[in-house]
Amino acid sequence: MRAAVRRHVIIVTAVHGPSARFLPEAYTSLCEQELPDGWTWRWVVQEDGTGDAVAPYIPDDARVTFRQGRPGGPGVARTIALAHADGPYVKVLDADDRLTPGALARDLAALEGGPGIGWTTSGVLDLLPDGSTAGFPGDPEAGPIERGALLDSWRTNDFRAPVHPASLCVRRDLLLALGGWMALPASEDTGLLLALNAVSRGWFTAEAGLLYRKWSGQVTGHASHVDPAERAARMAVAESRARALAASTWTYAPNQPA
Numbered sequence: 001m002r003a004a005v006r007r008h009v010i011i012v013t014a015v016h017g018p019s020a021r022f023l024p025e026a027y028t029s030l031c032e033q034e035l036p037d038g039w040t041w042r043w044v045v046q047e048d049g050t051g052d053a054v055a056p057y058i059p060d061d062a063r064v065t066f067r068q069g070r071p072g073g074p075g076v077a078r079t080i081a082l083a084h085a086d087g088p089y090v091k092v093l094d095a096d097d098r099l100t101p102g103a104l105a106r107d108l109a110a111l112e113g114g115p116g117i118g119w120t121t122s123g124v125l126d127l128l129p130d131g132s133t134a135g136f137p138g139d140p141e142a143g144p145i146e147r148g149a150l151l152d153s154w155r156t157n158d159f160r161a162p163v164h165p166a167s168l169c170v171r172r173d174l175l176l177a178l179g180g181w182m183a184l185p186a187s188e189d190t191g192l193l194l195a196l197n198a199v200s201r202g203w204f205t206a207e208a209g210l211l212y213r214k215w216s217g218q219v220t221g222h223a224s225h226v227d228p229a230e231r232a233a234r235m236a237v238a239e240s241r242a243r244a245l246a247a248s249t250w251t252y253a254p255n256q257p258a
Contacts, residue, residue: 008087009035009104010172011043014077015095017053018217022096023136027059027244029098029211035105046081048074075188079180091169092189096213098127103209107169110203114144117123118252120169121145121163121193122209128232135208136139137164140207154190159228159235163202165189167210169219174200174252182241184234191238198245200252 011030015023023045031044043064047054049071057067058070065084069077074094082090089111093099103122110120125133140162154161166189182191196202 005140007034007039008042009085009089009091010039010085011091011093012078012081012094013045014048014074015045015054015093016048020054020057020096023057025098026093032101033104037039044081044084046077048077058187075181088172090172094166097209100208106205111120114203116201117203118174118254119196120203121209124164124167124210124212125208128177140204142204145202145204147201148246151194161190161193163204165193170255187234194238194242195245198242199250
């Protein structure tokens with residue numbers, strides 16, 4: 001009798017030297033995941049640059065692929081990592097973050113079970129330097145996020161999405177159809193989230209699926225991230241792309257099951 005074909009959830013992680021030391025914790029959170037029968041995960045770690053700082057933190061595990069490339073920011077690193085993503089679903093996991101137990105199984109349940117669902121997000125907890133956690137106010141109700149529901153909320157709330165893009169899990173073919181992450185110096189994940197919502201229904205799981213680490217070296221903590229002129233330009237491009245996609249009337253219709 002032939003063995004059953006195992007299907008993969010591809011975990012994509014962009015990493016640079018300062019965040020490499022957190023990779024063992026990210027890996028532990030992956031190893032603690034319990035997936036439905038017939039499913040497994042593969043982890044693609046893409047360094048944003050070349051050098052010797054990251055490789056020592058890569059686990060010796062056949063499920064892990066490590067690549068390096070010229071620097072271009074986390075969006076570029078994640079997008080080029082898709083060359084090694086051979087499963088139907090792609091899950092984002094930043095190098096300094098951790099999944100909570102059951103996060104992948106909940107993502108799969110939504111993507112496999114929800115009618116026309118192209119992507120999922122979940123509740124997120126800030127992981128503070130002292131090890132404590134803090135939640136985000138204003139999460140939406142659990143369940144489907146209808147096409148186009150995020151953009152106006154994002155704009156009226158100082159360009160803050162009601163769901164966290166770092167918790168994204170998405171169908172690989174939809175991600176590729178949109179060109180991966182946006183070519184922006186920051187907010188590339190928010191831009192992708194808005195584009196996804198412009199063409200596809202999503203899903204929000206209220207249970208926290210991600211511990212989002214707060215630390216002094218994270219990119220979003222740099223002064224350049226909040227430079228008013230650059231931030232305004234990033235938001236304008238992200239919004240224009242989402243509105244152009246919505247106006248195109250193209251709607252993603254996934255096959256069920258994957």
